[in-house]
Amino acid sequence: MRRTVLAFAVAASLVLAGCTTGQPSTESTVPSLTPSPAPSPSPQQSADSPTPTATKTPGSVPSTALPTQTQSTPTSEPTSVEYVVRAGDIPDEFASVEVTFRVVFVDELRDLGPCYPDVFSGPYKPTLTPLPTPTGECHESQSVTVDVTEVSGERSLGNFSAPGSTSGHALIATEVEATHTNGTAVTTIYGTGGAELIRSDERPSGPYGVEIGFDPAPDGRDYDYWFLHEEYDISG
Numbered sequence: 001m002r003r004t005v006l007a008f009a010v011a012a013s014l015v016l017a018g019c020t021t022g023q024p025s026t027e028s029t030v031p032s033l034t035p036s037p038a039p040s041p042s043p044q045q046s047a048d049s050p051t052p053t054a055t056k057t058p059g060s061v062p063s064t065a066l067p068t069q070t071q072s073t074p075t076s077e078p079t080s081v082e083y084v085v086r087a088g089d090i091p092d093e094f095a096s097v098e099v100t101f102r103v104v105f106v107d108e109l110r111d112l113g114p115c116y117p118d119v120f121s122g123p124y125k126p127t128l129t130p131l132p133t134p135t136g137e138c139h140e141s142q143s144v145t146v147d148v149t150e151v152s153g154e155r156s157l158g159n160f161s162a163p164g165s166t167s168g169h170a171l172i173a174t175e176v177e178a179t180h181t182n183g184t185a186v187t188t189i190y191g192t193g194g195a196e197l198i199r200s201d202e203r204p205s206g207p208y209g210v211e212i213g214f215d216p217a218p219d220g221r222d223y224d225y226w227f228l229h230e231e232y233d234i235s236g
Contacts, residue, residue: 076164081204083157083171084234087148088213091225093180097148099212100175101157101197105166107136109201112168115140119172122193124223139163143174148212154234162204171198171210176227178214190217191227198231209234 083103090097104115113120114131115138121128144157162169173195178186197210208231215226 076166076203078164079162079166079204080159081162081169081206081208082159083198084154084207084209085146085148085151085157086154086209086211086232087151088211088228088230089215090149091214091216094149094186094214095179095181095183096150097176097178097212097214098145099148099173100143100145102143102172102174103141103157103160103169104172105139105162105169105204106134107139107163107165107167108134109168111136111138112170112199112201113196116170116172116174116194116196119174119194119196122191123187124190125193137163137165139166154209156207166203168199168201169204170196170200171208172196173229178225186225188217188222188224189214189227190221190223190225195227195229197229207234 081103083101085099085101102116104112106112106115110132111134114134117131120131139162141160146155146157157171175194176189176192178189178192180186198208200208211228211230211232213228215228217223217226
């Protein structure tokens with residue numbers, strides 16, 4: 001009987017011990033209150049590093065860039081130039097010879113000719129290849145008409161203002177009209193359609209002179225007279 005009670009007591013003790021050791025722990029994790037280390041400060045600029053110096057322009061914000069200077073291209077001043085005409089040989093049967101003059105200034109030398117193509121055409125003149133279109137400005141003066149038969153010595157056509165952009169210039173005759181002493185028109189003249197009297201590939205410095213005259217045409221021609229023109233040195 002004593003063995004049975006003892007065995008029961010031992011068994012009860014084992015059961016009680018098993019319940020105690022199998023119970024889960026009730027201890028919980030407590031967050032740490034220790035502050036995190038502060039982040040390392042960013043590297044500062046070295047004291048030896050140069051500091052850019054700002055420049056200030058009136059009316060603008062400071063800038064570290066140097067101001068850009070712009071230089072204007074110099075231009076020439078307008079030039080006043082004079083042209084003079086004198087009479088050469090005039091046939092006795094001519095009562096009058098009216099020549100209409102015009103001055104042309106060009107910005108581009110290649111435009112000497114293309115700026116006044118009409119003077120290269122006219123009665124008895126051969127048909128020429130069309131001239132190219134001017135590439136620059138053509139500056140034309142007002143026309144001046146002179147009766148060469150009334151010129152004794154020299155006669156000034158006036159002073160003309162050449163623009164500052166002028167590279168070359170020309171004096172042209174746009175029309176030549178002659179009349180006989182009986183009042184009829186002289187129609188058999190080579191060159192009455194116009195002519196290039198003076199041509200210069202330089203800026204005008206003047207004065208410039210041109211002589212106007214006529215010569216009988218050689219036999220066998222369809223016209224009776226040549227219209228002649230020749231530049232001469234006015235200082236001589």
